[in-house]
Amino acid sequence: MKTKKSSYDKLFIFLIFIVLSVNIVISVIIITISSSIYKSSKLDELQSIGDLFISCMQDNYSETHDTRSEVTKTLHKKFSSKYHLMIYIYDDNGNCVLSDADYKETPKKVVKNSDKISASEMEKLDANDFLDLETKNISANEPYMLYGSSFFLKGKNDIVPMHMYAKIYSRSDGINSFALKIAVFYTLICALSIAVQLLLIKRRFNKLDEYERIFARISEQYARRDFSETIPTNVPYTSSEIADYVNAVAADVAKSEETSKTFIANVSHELRTPITTIGGFVDGILDGTITKGRQNEYLVLVSKEIKRLRILISSMLNMSRFETGTLRPNFRDVNLTEIVIQTVLMFEKKIEDKNLEVEGLGSERMTCEVDADLLQQVIYNLVENAVKFINTGGTLSFRFERSVNGNCTIGIKNTGEGLKNDEITQVFDRFYKTDSSRGKDTTGLGLGLAISRKIVHLHHGHIVVKSVYGEYTEFLIQLPEKQPKAKG
Numbered sequence: 020m021k022t023k024k025s026s027y028d029k030l031f032i033f034l035i036f037i038v039l040s041v042n043i044v045i046s047v048i049i050i051t052i053s054s055s056i057y058k059s060s061k062l063d064e065l066q067s068i069g070d071l072f073i074s075c076m077q078d079n080y081s082e083t084h085d086t087r088s089e090v091t092k093t094l095h096k097k098f099s100s101k102y103h104l105m106i107y108i109y110d111d112n113g114n115c116v117l118s119d120a121d122y123k124e125t126p127k128k129v130v131k132n133s134d135k136i137s138a139s140e141m142e143k144l145d146a147n148d149f150l151d152l153e154t155k156n157i158s159a160n161e162p163y164m165l166y167g168s169s170f171f172l173k174g175k176n177d178i179v180p181m182h183m184y185a186k187i188y189s190r191s192d193g194i195n196s197f198a199l200k201i202a203v204f205y206t207l208i209c210a211l212s213i214a215v216q217l218l219l220i221k222r223r224f225n226k227l228d229e230y231e232r233i234f235a236r237i238s239e240q241y242a243r244r245d246f247s248e249t250i251p252t253n254v255p256y257t258s259s260e261i262a263d264y265v266n267a268v269a270a271d272v273a274k275s276e277e278t279s280k281t282f283i284a285n286v287s288h289e290l291r292t293p294i295t296t297i298g299g300f301v302d303g304i305l306d307g308t309i310t311k312g313r314q315n316e317y318l319v320l321v322s323k324e325i326k327r328l329r330i331l332i333s334s335m336l337n338m339s340r341f342e343t344g345t346l347r348p349n350f351r352d353v354n355l356t357e358i359v360i361q362t363v364l365m366f367e368k369k370i371e372d373k374n375l376e377v378e379g380l381g382s383e384r385m386t387c388e389v390d391a392d393l394l395q396q397v398i399y400n401l402v403e404n405a406v407k408f409i410n411t412g413g414t415l416s417f418r419f420e421r422s423v424n425g426n427c428t429i430g431i432k433n434t435g436e437g438l439k440n441d442e443i444t445q446v447f448d449r450f451y452k453t454d455s456s457r458g459k460d461t462t463g464l465g466l467g468l469a470i471s472r473k474i475v476h477l478h479h480g481h482i483v484v485k486s487v488y489g490e491y492t493e494f495l496i497q498l499p500e501k502q503p504k505a506k507g
Contacts, residue, residue: 031224038216046209053205054198061194062150062164069166069187072098072106077172084174086116086183096122104189105163109136111182130157130188144169144184152191163188241269293324348390348477350502355385355394355429356419362398363417366406375409379417387427388502393474397482398429400467401494405433408492425500432493438486446484447472479503 072094079090086108095106099119108117113136143149149167157163166187173180237248249266300317303309309317360380363370370377405415413434420428438446447468475482480498 031220034220035217038213038220042209042213042216046205050198050202050205053201054194057197057201058152058194061189061191062166065164065166065187065189066148066150068098068102068104069168069185072187073168073170073185076108077170080172081174084177086110086172087121091117092122095119102189104187105130106188107133107186109141109184109186111141111184113137113141113184116183130163130186133186136184136186140167141169141184143167153188157188162191164191164194241272244272290328293328296324297321346477348393350388350390350478352386353389353391353394355387355389355427356380356382357384358391358395359398359417359419359429362395362402365399366402369406370415373406373409374412375406376412376414377417378414379419382417382419385419385421385427387498387500389478389498390474393477397471397474397496398431400471401431401496404467405431405492408435409433410435421500427498427500429496429498430493431496432491434491437488437490437492438484439488443484443486447482 075094076086076091079088079094080086083090085091095117096119098104099106105119106117107115107130110116115134118133144167149165151165152162153165166189167185169182169184171180172183240248249269300309300321304314304317363377363380402415409415416430416432418428418430418432420430422428472482475496475498478498479502480496482494482496484492484494486492
């Protein structure tokens, strides 16, 4: 089985090429510059020695008036042996007047045509000193450094100084040796640098490669709807941000999965009860178990269960309309206080049965731009919940407030058991029922508060719940006095 290559493999190879190229180029540049600096220093050294020899020769000539005197030859020999030089002195006709041939039996024959220099060479030396590697009269494979210059000799009694030329050669072995040493040194440094850089890059890429494999493995789990693991975020650069995004998406999907399971469980439960009841009653009527005298009584119960099914299906359809944005509200100025009073009257019998005290309905008229039918559905859901879960003999309170900026607030508060902190965060979820409400709420669908929030948001408002467990629960609806004008 072939191992799947990481997406970093090609990038790693590319970086190796870049690292090698950059280090080689830098090394070549450093070696070239270092060799050039060393060569310049050696040439400058040769020029200084050459100028010193010419100066000494000028001093000797002023005393001896002879370019080939023993003193001058001794000077020539001393400089040649001490500094490993080949010194040639020429007169103004280009003839060699002083060299090692004047005192050596077997002088070196390294320089070709050393006995004479041409007129063109003399013109060049008159114009500028020559200081460089010489390959013309010496083997190109073994060049020498050459310092060429023109100068004048003048005795004490001479009126016109004598024009002379000097060509001083020195071996360039030191330059070549230095270049070789510096090349070896920087090659080793470059190799070490490349090794360290590649090691660091490899370590980083190994971590990224490992992270990519973890990312791929967990992503495959997510594809199988297994959200038990999260992608690690302890990685550098944008990878951690990507991991955060993916983990957030996975968390949302996992939450949706859980919501879907709860949704199916609740819907199944809500549908099973009325369907079972209806089926049992109908079967009893058909097989004669229920007598004709009691059939109307059971048909009324069947009708109530059918209405309950209709409400469930209608609520689900309304929720779908909210989510798809197909619901278009009909906004107009409405008396909110009147809507609340009308809705409370629908629960008059239940309020009397529980011996409840109702407060706050005597407030002044408060007008707001809303969809009356949709808002009444919100009030109905909230009052229904309040009456259902309020304690017997408890208080049902209403309040109506208008803020300085024109926002309208409706508060519906009931005494009773209240909500726990973890229940408050979920109370607006679809099909959610608190643990305490499951035993008390046998007819609720768990959609009322979810739909209420959708309707309030459709009005560009907010709905919040406040509760102290064991004391009270209060829902606050805040709506803008005027709806914002639609764009376009």
